[in-house]
Amino acid sequence: MPDPTDPDYLAELENFSTPGLTMDPLPAAEVRRRGTRMRRRHQALATVGAVAAVAVIATPIALAASGGNQGQPLPVDQQPPGGWTTTIPTDFPLTTGFPTPATTRPAAVGEIPNCGDWPSQKPADDLAVRYRGESEDYAQRWLVVYPDEATAAAELDALRDATADCAPVPGGEGIEMFFSSVPAPDQLTADDAYAYTQQARHDDGLISDLTLVEVFRTGNALLYDSAYGSAGGDQAVQYELDRRTGAVEPTVAAMCVFSIEGCDPADPDASEAVDEPTGLSGTIPDAFPLDEGLPTDAEGGIGVEGPAHELDLEGYNVESSLRACGAAPTGLPEPVDTLYAGHRTISTGILRQLMTFASADAAQAYAEGVIAPFAACPEDADDRGVSKTYEVDESDLGDYAASSVMRVEVDGEPGPGGQIVQVVRVGQAVLQTLVNHDGDAFDADAVTAHLDGARAVVDEMD
Known part of the structure; x- marks a missing residue:
C-alpha cells in the first residue's frame, strides 16, 4: 500500500496529473517514416510505430471523451456489514486474461x-x-481501492471530467492525436463502467495508434484496463473493445470482494471458475490422435509427420504464417505442453499444434491473440498490384473457434496460393492449424473443409 506521506509517491501523483513530463515523444520525422511504411503495407487499417505508445506510457495527454454510465447517486451511509475491504487480497486474479510476461508493481499511480x-x-x-510487447504494443491493469464507495465513485467521475472537452494534441507535422468516447461495457458485473479511446490521425486521413481505456467500479474499488496497439480505425476499436472486455471479465467478477453484497458463496469464485481444469489439460499423451483427419496421400511430398512432441517445423513457415500487415501476435500465454502433427505435399503444408494451458482463460487469450493480427488487417497491398486479403470468421466448434483465410489478388483478379489459420479452444486446450498452399486459389469451402477434418481431434479434446 502506498504511504500517503511518502514524498516520492506524492511527487508521482503530482506528475501524473501534469501534462508534458517524463518522456519525450518520437521526432516528427520518425512518425512520418512509420506512417509511410504503414501505407505501403495496406490501405484499410494502419499499423505504425509508437508515437501514441510513448504518450500513453509516460505522458498524460489531452483526451476528449464522453459517454459511459454516470450512475445514480449513492445511498447514504450504505456499506458492507463488516465495513469496506481496503486491502487487495493476495490471491486476487489481476493477471487473469492479461498478456504475458507481465510485470507486477506493488504500488502505482498508473x-x-x-x-x-x-x-x-x-x-x-x-x-x-504491465506488459510491453516486441511490436511496441502495451497493456496495463491497475486496481485501486479507496476507503469507501463514495470516494471511488467520485474518483471515477473525476476521470470522466478530466477526459472531456479536451482539444486534439499535435503529434508532429501532419499528425494529431484525437480522442473519442466508446460505449462503456455494460455486460459485466461492475456497478459502473466508463471507456474512451485515443488515436492518431495523419494528414492524408490515415488512422493509427489506438489506445483503449476501460474503467470498472465495484463498491470502493476501481479497475483500469488499458491497451495500446499500432492499428487504428473503427474496426480496430470494436475488435479491441470486444477482445479486452472479454479478457478482463473474470477480474471484474472477482471485484465482488469490494462490493456491499460481497461474493455469492453459492457461485464459484471468478478465478476458481477460470482455473478449474476442463477437458484435456497438462501433459498431452504421445498417443493422442492428432493426425486424425489429415490427408494420407503424400503427392510426391513427405506425407504425414507425427504426432510428436518434437517436429521439424522449418517446412511449415510457422512464423510468417502468423503475421499480417507486418504484425505478429504479441503477449501470447505460454503453453504447458505442445503436440505436433503435419502433412506436406509439393504444394501444400498443413501443421496442427495441440497446446494445453494453465487455465481456460489463458487458452482463450492465446486463441484470440493468434487471430488478432488478421482481424486488424483486411488487406495488405503493395505497389505492384498484388494484395493479400484476410477474412476472419468464427464458428460454433468447441468452446471457441475462429479462422482466418488469406487470398491473393493480382490487379484485382484471384491469384495463386493462400493461407488458412484456425484455432479451436476446448477448455484449457487449443488446436491451432496452419495451412499454406502454393497452388490454385482456395475455394469457398476451404475453411469449412479443414474444420470438418479436425472434428475428430476436437472431440478427443473434450
Missing part, C-alpha cells in the same frame, strides 16, 4: 492519459501489472 485534475484522491491500496 499511466491513464487525461487533460484535467486527476487523480484527486490517494488510494488505500493499489496494484498494477
Whole structure:
C-alpha cells in the first residue's frame, strides 16, 4: 500500500496529473517514416510505430471523451456489514486474461492519459501489472481501492471530467492525436463502467495508434484496463473493445470482494471458475490422435509427420504464417505442453499444434491473440498490384473457434496460393492449424473443409 506521506509517491501523483513530463515523444520525422511504411503495407487499417505508445506510457495527454454510465447517486451511509475491504487480497486474479510476461508493481499511480485534475484522491491500496510487447504494443491493469464507495465513485467521475472537452494534441507535422468516447461495457458485473479511446490521425486521413481505456467500479474499488496497439480505425476499436472486455471479465467478477453484497458463496469464485481444469489439460499423451483427419496421400511430398512432441517445423513457415500487415501476435500465454502433427505435399503444408494451458482463460487469450493480427488487417497491398486479403470468421466448434483465410489478388483478379489459420479452444486446450498452399486459389469451402477434418481431434479434446 502506498504511504500517503511518502514524498516520492506524492511527487508521482503530482506528475501524473501534469501534462508534458517524463518522456519525450518520437521526432516528427520518425512518425512520418512509420506512417509511410504503414501505407505501403495496406490501405484499410494502419499499423505504425509508437508515437501514441510513448504518450500513453509516460505522458498524460489531452483526451476528449464522453459517454459511459454516470450512475445514480449513492445511498447514504450504505456499506458492507463488516465495513469496506481496503486491502487487495493476495490471491486476487489481476493477471487473469492479461498478456504475458507481465510485470507486477506493488504500488502505482498508473499511466491513464487525461487533460484535467486527476487523480484527486490517494488510494488505500493499489496494484498494477504491465506488459510491453516486441511490436511496441502495451497493456496495463491497475486496481485501486479507496476507503469507501463514495470516494471511488467520485474518483471515477473525476476521470470522466478530466477526459472531456479536451482539444486534439499535435503529434508532429501532419499528425494529431484525437480522442473519442466508446460505449462503456455494460455486460459485466461492475456497478459502473466508463471507456474512451485515443488515436492518431495523419494528414492524408490515415488512422493509427489506438489506445483503449476501460474503467470498472465495484463498491470502493476501481479497475483500469488499458491497451495500446499500432492499428487504428473503427474496426480496430470494436475488435479491441470486444477482445479486452472479454479478457478482463473474470477480474471484474472477482471485484465482488469490494462490493456491499460481497461474493455469492453459492457461485464459484471468478478465478476458481477460470482455473478449474476442463477437458484435456497438462501433459498431452504421445498417443493422442492428432493426425486424425489429415490427408494420407503424400503427392510426391513427405506425407504425414507425427504426432510428436518434437517436429521439424522449418517446412511449415510457422512464423510468417502468423503475421499480417507486418504484425505478429504479441503477449501470447505460454503453453504447458505442445503436440505436433503435419502433412506436406509439393504444394501444400498443413501443421496442427495441440497446446494445453494453465487455465481456460489463458487458452482463450492465446486463441484470440493468434487471430488478432488478421482481424486488424483486411488487406495488405503493395505497389505492384498484388494484395493479400484476410477474412476472419468464427464458428460454433468447441468452446471457441475462429479462422482466418488469406487470398491473393493480382490487379484485382484471384491469384495463386493462400493461407488458412484456425484455432479451436476446448477448455484449457487449443488446436491451432496452419495451412499454406502454393497452388490454385482456395475455394469457398476451404475453411469449412479443414474444420470438418479436425472434428475428430476436437472431440478427443473434450
